Amino acid sequence: MEDDEPCITSLSLGLGMGGHVPKKEKQKLPCLDLTFDICPEGGKTIHVDHQQSKQQLHDDDDKAKGLVLCLKHPNENNSPDSSNNSNNGSRKKLKLTKEQSATLEDIFKLHSTLNPAQKQALAEQLNLKHRQVEVWFQNRRARTKLKQTEVDCEFLKKCCEKLTDENLRLKKELQELRAQKIGPKPLYIQLSKATTLTICSSCEKELKPNEGNKGGISNVVRNSSHKLQNSVGLKGI
DNA sequence: GAGGTCAACTTGTAAT
């Protein structure tokens, strides 16, 4: 926006209404209008009416849904474009102002993707280039994804630790059960009133009901085996 | 000076 351009005082952005958004994402998008108001006196603060926006997001009726932002006056802003990629060829690092970052964050919380018109409008409001807003959202999405990946990784690590422990415990249990076999004939181990474990003395495997005794593999062993198989991803131990 | 952060860039891909 040029300095002598008349200031936009109100802008309506239709969120979730266009741009290249994956189909599955598109379906989730709420249709939301954001309204940006520049403070008449060139406002030095930015405030977002979160209460209002959140409330409106969950509002069931389809009335116009608005978020009012009081933005820094463009004239006050550092224009990154002029300083960035400056003439000497060296790439200068732009640091977004607190206000710019906060506004971008606020918008991002409401919606992680914007269509071109929304980006342009936001860029004008923040006195940034369309490209800068675009890049910011791309990088922001990447950061979010990375963070989520880290969280997922931690969760899987814990699952893995639990399964390893369980695996160890079950292996021990199995070892103990096998160690209890004695004598050349099939061994009948009384596990409880109702269950009997039969182990073949030659092959050291549990016998099926009609292979050894009438009782068959105990529920306890069956259960343990099942657990173990599940925990180590094996079949037929 | 090493390492982290982040804006900006490059490249490949999918949707239109």
Place this chain on the structure above:
DNA sequence: ATTACAAGTTGACCTC
């Protein structure tokens, strides 16, 4: 062909 995006990379800046 165009557009938008994700993923990966680069380089400036900051903190310790």
